Amino acid sequence: MSTPRLEINLKKIAHNAKTLNRLYGSKGIDVIGVTKAVCGDPHVASALVSSGISILADSRLINIRRMRKAGIKAEFLLLRTPFMSQAEAVVKYADISLNSEISVIKKLSKYAERNHTKHKIILMVELGDLREGIMPADLDNTIKQVLELKSIELVGIGANLACFGGIKPDDEKMNYLSSIAEDIEKKYDLKLKFVSGGNSANYTWFKSTIDTGKINNLRLGESIYLGCETLHRKAIPKLYTDAFTLVAEVIESKLKPSLPYGEVAQDAFGNIPSFNDIGKINRTILGIGLQDVTVSGLTPKSDIEIIGASSDHIIVDAKNTELKVGEKVEFDLNYAALLSAMTSPYILKKVELSLWTHKNIAKVLNKNTANIKKIFQTSLL
Structure with missing residues (x-):
């Protein structure tokens, strides 16, 4: 998919x-x-x-x-x-x-x-x-x-x-x-x-x-x-906090230095980046970036660490996880990340209709199931 x-x-x-x-x-x-x-x-x-x-x-x-x-x-x-x-x-x-x-x-x-x-x-x-x-x-x-x-x-x-x-x-x-x-x-x-x-x-x-x-x-x-209150972002009892999951794909995975080398100037967004030298790491690139989502609002579901991002890429330290090209990485989202991901035309929205049938939707919309399938066909691709 x-x-x-x-x-x-x-x-x-x-x-x-x-x-x-x-x-x-x-x-x-x-x-x-x-x-x-x-x-x-x-x-x-x-x-x-x-x-x-x-x-x-x-x-x-x-x-x-x-x-x-x-x-x-x-x-x-x-x-x-x-x-x-x-x-x-x-x-x-x-x-x-x-x-x-x-x-x-x-x-x-x-x-x-x-x-x-x-x-x-x-x-x-x-x-x-x-x-x-x-x-x-x-x-x-x-x-x-x-x-x-x-x-x-x-x-x-x-x-x-x-x-x-x-x-x-x-x-x-x-x-x-x-x-x-x-x-x-x-x-x-x-x-x-x-x-x-x-x-x-x-x-x-x-x-x-x-x-x-x-x-x-x-x-x-x-x-x-x-599933959280918004003063301190604490989970509310008996609510799900994982109704949304962002899935990104690995497009490069290599052992590389943790510290960029050469003379430092501004990055693509006008910032002066700073990194710690921890030796070589499993440096992995995901095919998603700041043009798609508020990266600071993402939390990996696996034991990896987001190092940074550019317009089209998120760079992660895969640590001890062996991520191969083509594999998928999942993230939880905060409100800012959810808002940007839903707004982005570059991110596919996959609704799990197996858990919410066309019959359920048809009942709410007062339409028959065949019409519902036509209305929502683009979201099922």
Whole structure:
């Protein structure tokens, strides 16, 4: 089979999604499945829906369109706050969007009215991570303007933490968001369907808190796919951490010096490389590089060591492992590596459909098995 390739185990992804859905549901919190790391892959999306997740979120409209075209039966949330230039497409393809700019919301309202529909929005509130979000002091003014728009429905508020600034979601942050939601509901006589407290980083808060307050929603991606929380990347009990495996092929294997020789200058990426001289090593080259994947996010499954990488190659010290040309090497991936590998057109995505039959997918998509085989044929090559 072709390499490099990313092997995707749908059974493990579905298990993680079901387990997390049940875990958070025990305290009244619903899960939105985030598909951006898998580029809206319809196989993965169908596994999430079959696991009880009814809303899928993605940062890119092209991925939402991909899932809709494949027939995924779910509500779709645009995760990244909309571009002004994409307002019409947002209304067309996304049921809900996260928002922080009133000028964009007014543009969404314009196109929603033109299409005789209502577009649902969740207002993002800044809680300190300093990515997207309305400053709390400005929230009241924004809500007043939103409620004047006939084609916009305010369905919730949300916050994002531990993404840009690394700020932890804790009781103080979640209680503050809950109090804001409570104030909004009382002042404007509203019932907010979503009080979305964050993402996979909220696991530690969830496990330690006694009272989740009004937080009733989380947007989960990494914990579903990689089975870990995202503050310290510790594995979550009863979850699989190996649903994805990257496979690369050996294209050269020779006994060579460990220290490059000659006058040192910049490498291909403008860095001054530095190496330790440990004598001759089993120096092996793999047919995959930085143009394909974030190499720093790879962990070999065998006892070998990544020495470095260029655009098209990963160089490894095979140590005592005898790797021959044509043999395959497997890696676990962190979130950055998964994101880049799924995005790369040079890496084949191999979905293990033996563990997730066409019948399962057909049930989710409400299509017959023959149609499913046609839709997903390119992923089975």
